Amino acid sequence: MWRLRRWLGRQRGQSIMILALGMITLLVAAGLVIDVGNAYALQRKVRNAVDAGALAGARELARQNTTTNAQVLEAARKFVAANGVPVDKVGVWYSDVSGTPLQPVNNDGFPPPTDVNGTPVAGVVVTAQAQVGTYLAYLAGIHTLSASEQSFARVICGACEAGASDGLFPVAVDANTFSATGGKPAIGTSYVIWGDKRTPGNFGWVSWSDSPGHTSETTLVANLQQLTRSGVWHVGDQLPCGPGVKNSSDVTAELSKFKSSPRLVTVPVYSAVTGTGENTKYTISGFVRMKIVDYNFSGNDKSITAKFENWVEPSAEGGCADMGVCTVKLRPPLTERRSIAGVVSIWEPKLGEHLSTATSHVPVDVVNVLDISGSMADRWGSGQEVKLVTAKRVLTDFDAQLQPTAVPGDRLGLVTFPQVTSGSYYSLRCSSGYYSTRYLGQVRSALTADIASVNSIINGLTANGGTPLAGAISAARSVVIPGAPDPTRVPVLIIASDGITNVTVDGRWTGFSGTTYSAPACNDLAVQDALSQANMAKQQGIIIFTIAIGDDFNSDLLRAIATADSDPAKPHFFTAVNQNDLASIYQQIATRVANIGAECAVEEFETVGNGLTVTLSQNGSVVAQTTTSASGSYVFNDVQPGTYTLTVSGQKDGMTFDVMTDIIGGPAATQPITVTAGTGMGTYQRDLYVRTSTPLQCR
Structure with a gap:
């Protein structure tokens, strides 16, 4: 033990x-x-x-x-x-x-x-x-x-370019104007930006082209009224002059508006002058943001005075001239390069089989989206009938051809635009001043089999207001697919409009009147919003027909909104120049809707532009080429300062993608896609969008 x-x-x-x-x-x-x-x-x-x-x-x-x-x-x-x-x-x-x-x-x-x-x-x-x-x-x-x-x-x-959003003020300022403040404008300091003769006969007015009449007082007044006429200008570009004093009452009236308004304007600064008289050119060295505070056209001391208030935001990490905004970025210590980089996105159509091979009736949910803006009260065609009167007649005739009593039956909805409301004040993008009126899409009828009730609403419509296409498509999407998608039914939007959209999706008017053939750059947000809503509709499987009522406006947007064609004989975009055209178009659509099962299914969606060739060119010569990565990104390193053109091309899923657009899913760009690399080191960002040029063919 x-x-x-x-x-x-x-x-x-x-x-x-x-x-x-x-x-x-x-x-x-x-x-x-x-x-x-x-x-x-x-x-x-x-x-x-x-x-x-x-x-x-x-x-x-x-x-x-x-x-x-x-x-x-x-x-x-x-x-x-x-x-x-x-x-x-x-x-x-x-x-x-x-x-x-x-x-x-x-x-x-x-x-x-x-x-x-x-x-x-x-x-x-x-x-x-x-x-x-x-x-x-x-x-x-x-x-x-x-x-x-x-x-x-x-x-x-230093911003390398300006004018894309709100345009430029048509005066060129001598860089030496800022010599008293160290060669750069000082915040809160007023400067005389116009008045001294830069060259014989020139006081500082500029124009935006060399076309005939570009030096006229009429052109100057138009440029003052709508600054976005300038378009985009870059450091190094040469601005045409507008010689003479041009001190008419029309000019002073426009200057008075700037003087009394809190609006800031973007003014180009020049470092060199070439030529004389009407051939004078100012070489841009930078851009400044100023407030017009005074002007004097009497006596010998004629002048326009402006106060430097703000900077022009650069569009990339690199800078151009040291008189634009100075942004601040954290960076690891490194030897910097001057690069151009971005991401390529493509708008890809995916072609399927026919919507249905069944011999029985395929039910459709149709929402008519009708423009009832003020211009729809204009007259057109033989007999000078009011456009809205024509639209009412052909639309009710179309509705009568639907088959609501079939088993299963068709349904009909109605959205009009604009619905005019009011709210808090907001600033206008395309003109000076503030505005409180908002324009939206209005749901007049949810989906119903009661065709007569919808036609009764149509017959009571009147025309007034702007063109909020984005808001109308947004409202129509909620009507045509009110809940979970029904795979047994085909959703269809039929959009008819007689003008260019000029209202953003939240109902804000841009200030663009819509009276010109093409919209200015300041209206781009309204266009982008409309395209975004249409793109979302297409990704929901909604078929979109669009009708341009009249040919007196640029209808490229309506063409881009429409579903991609898979058969040249069956378009989704139409132009009606008179009453007979409009009636014929709606009849064609009615026939196709009645036989919707014979239509080819086309899905459209944004996808990564991987494996495509991006080409960097300057003055018509290729500078460099690269292939996009798996994520669609590209980069050109060690580029020299200057303005370059970018193009994309390549094959994907048997289709060629080489049509450049300004926005994903948009129409073909009307101007080359460019990027400006400044003298400063850094990365100059430019994302690219492209769509296919290959015609679709239904299987």
Whole structure:
């Protein structure tokens, strides 16, 4: 027995030793976890602090001649301290484009240097250190853990192009105008931007083309009334002049509108002048945003005065001229390249079999989408019948040919546009001023088999308002597929309009009157919204017919909205130039709807443009080519400054994709797709959209 007790005693002693060793191991592990966790947290804190400090310092540097070294230093230190890092361990440096420190930022009242020993100052570098106490490491004599981080924020200045969104003011400003403020405009400072003769006979007016009449006062007034007539201009382009004073009452009336409005205008800046008289050209070196504050056309001191208020936003990471906006970006220290890059997306039609091979009736859900804007009250064709009167007659005749009593039967819905409402004020994109009226699509009837009730609504319609095509398609989508799609029924939209859409999907009028053949660039958002709604409808399997009522407007949008044709004899887009045309078109559609099972199924959707060839050209010559990656991305590295044209081509699923568009699913672009690479290093982004040129053939 005594041997057993002796053996058990030894076991108890060993267990205590094992338990003690285990507890020590756990304590060591806990200490390691705490120390490692603290080290990681400290590193993150210092990283966040230097990033915040670099961004703050670079933002202050971007103010250039309106700030000081002390303000740059204070901005960086303030944001580092706000992240819990002591400022006594913070270093703030001016740097070059690669993030290499050039000199410390001094605490003085002098403006930041533009260069250090000939190397341009391009950003701010912030370094910082911090410490934290230890637990387990303390036993080994390591009382603190340290973390050091460095961050570089780059200042990127200068828009390379302008005019796409709100157009340009038709005056060219001499870059020397800003010499009194260091060669760059100062925020809040007023400058005379027009008046001194740039060349004999020229006061600074510009035009947007060399076409006959481009120097006339009528053209100038039109350019002042609608700034988007300018189109897009790039740094390096040569602007045609508009010689003479041109101080008529029409011109002063337009200038008075700018003077009394809070609206800012984008003004091109030029660095060189060539030619004389009507042959004068101004070479663009940049763009500025200004507010017209005064004008004087009397006496010898004729002038237009404008206050510099804002910057022109660059469209890419690289910059052109240092008088546009200065954006700030965090960048790792590296040797930068000048690149053009983007992503290619294609609008791909997928051709299927016939909708149905059954001999019985295939039921359809048809929603008529009818334009009842003010222009539908105009007269047309023989007898000068009102367009809306014609539309009512042919539409009710069409409805009468549906088969609601068949088993299963057809159903009919009705959407009109616009529905005129009012709300909060919003600014107009294509003209000065503010507006509170909104234009939407209006559901007049949900899907029903009661054709007579829908026709009664049609007969009571009147014309008024704008053309909110996006809102109308959005409303029609909710009507034709009110819930889960029914695979036994075919959804169809028939859209008829007599003008260009000029209202965004949320009901905001762009300010474009719709009276010209083509829309200005400021109206692009309304066009994009309409295409987006149509694209979503197609992806839902909805067949879309579109009808242009009249040929006095650009109907490319309606053509793009329509379902892709798989048989030339069965189009989905139509143009009606008179009453007989419209009646014939609706009769054709009625016949096809009655035999919808014979139609070929076409699905359309956005997909990645992988494996396509992207070509970069300049002045008609190919500069480089590349193939898009699996994600559709492309890049051209080490390009020279200038404006380039981009094209895409290639094969996918047996179809050729080579038709460039301005937006996914849109009509063929009317102008070359271009991108401008500035003198500054960085990546100039340009996403590309393409559709097929291969005719579809129903199987």
